[in-house]
Amino acid sequence: MAKVEVKQLLEAGVHFGHLTRKWNPNMAPYIYMERNGIHVINLYKTVAKLDEANEALRKIAASGRKILFVATKKQAKDIVAEKVSNVNMPFITERWPGGMLTNFVTIRKAVKKMASIDRMKKDGTFLTLSKKERLQVDRLRAKLEKNLGSISEMTRLPGAIFIVDTMREHIAVKEAQKLNIPIFAMVDTNSDPRPIDFIIPANDDAGKSIEVIMGAVTEAVAEGLAERKAEKQGDKEGKEEAKPKEKAAAPKAEKEVKEKVEAAPAKEEPKKKAPAKVKADDLTKVEGIGPKAAEALVAASIATYADLAKAKPEAIKTILTDASPRLAHLEPASWPKQAKMAADGKWDELKEWQDNTKGGVEDSEE
Structure with a gap:
């Protein structure tokens, strides 16, 4: 992961904050000084926080979860759309739909x-409509594409x-707070970081500031996706290679075991091996469990x-x-049910259930 230098951030104007009279006091730890009535951001802290955020984003991308990018302001929307499209992640740049x-x-x-x-246009049903109806359908399709086209591939709640x-x-x-979805953000001196x-x-x-930060962030996401792809390919190749090797090694292994058993002294007893450490599953695949909640569960031997x-x-x-007061609002009622489906390998059934839920709560209306 290429590290962003302070000089690069300085040249892009990342250090310029807002007027001192518009500041949020909670941003005080990240402000270096005040000059000409404007707060100057401490870029050394920006670099440290950016590295921390990039590492977390890389892990989320490597786990296979989607990261939703939101930027509806004029100077950010085109930059975000371009950068995020390159890593095939969902984004909102037109308007935040309430209840998204x-x-x-x-x-x-x-x-x-x-x-x-x-589908109507492909199977010919669209042509059977009147001219007025076709015009209305086209307008509706254009409106939906403008507002929601970029999230058409997001079939479940994002991982961040x-x-x-x-x-x-x-x-x-x-909304992200309510559903315990991890929030990553560019925070200026007039915003509340809490x-x-x-x-x-x-x-x-x-x-320029948005472009340099988004460039570093999307690069980290791309690395996470590359890791996931390499891991999947490695697992597939490993399984294919293991099959012929197992067949060829079986007779030889049986012979070696038989010789060792016969040669072993009668009185000696084999030493007991320490129980193998159980590998933790990715609990964040259960709807409603974020990285912090997963850590708390693993620490409690779940x-x-x-x-x-x-x-x-x-x-x-x-x-x-x-574990934390910030996790107290979570509702784990459906977690055992989801975990049971995951443990049984019923991933399609789990995905279908999650697609029809609201933040882990079953939707009774259809």
């Missing part, structure tokens, strides 16, 4: 409507959300899907509350 996260099922229905219009200008996108911040999980103190108004499937929601709630 908290009412995700309804948003998915709108996206499916767009797909159904496309990246925001440019938290003041402008305050509704997105509130709701943000991964802060990148930076000028969120200048095009490391696998099987462990989580056996746990009671009340006990899980106690573990989360003891």
Whole structure:
């Protein structure tokens, strides 16, 4: 991962904050000084926070979860759309649809409507409509494409959300908070950094500043995707190679074992091996569990899907509350059910369930 230098940030104007009279006091730790009535951001802290955010984004991308990018301000929308399209991640640059996260099922229905219009055009049903109806359908399709076209591939809630200008996108911040989705954001001196999980103190108004930060962020996401692709390819090749090797090695191994058993002294007993350490599953694949909640569960010896499937929601709630007050609002009622499907390998069934839920709560209306 290429590290961004302070000089590069300085040249892009990342250090320019807002007027001192517009500042948010919670940004004080990230402000270096005041000059000509404008706050100057400490770029050394920006570099440190950017590296921390990039590492977390790389891990999320490598796990296969989507990262939703949000930037509706004029100077950011084109830059974000261009950079994010290169890494095939969803983004919102036109307008934040209210309930985009908290009412995700309804948003998915709108996206499916767009797909159904496309099917109508392919199978010829569209041509059977009157001229006026075709015009109305075309307008609806264009409107949906403009607002939701970039998230058509996002079939479930994202693993994280990246925001440019938290003041402008305050509704997105509130929705992500409610669903415990990790929030990454460029935060200027006039914004409140407290709701943000991964802060990148930076000028969120200048095009050059946004471009350099987005360049570093999307590069980290691309690395995570490359890691995931390499891991999948390696697993596939390993399985194919293992089959013939196992068949060829079986007779030889049986002979060696037989010789060792016969040659071993009668009185000696084999030493007992220490029990193998159980490898933790990726609990964030359960809807409603973020990285912090997963850490708390693993620390409480709930490391696998099987462990989580056996746990009671009340006990899980106690573990989360003891771990951090910020996790106390989570509702783990559906987690054992989801974990049971994951433990049984029913991934398609789990994905279908998650597509029809609102933040881990089953949707009774269809």
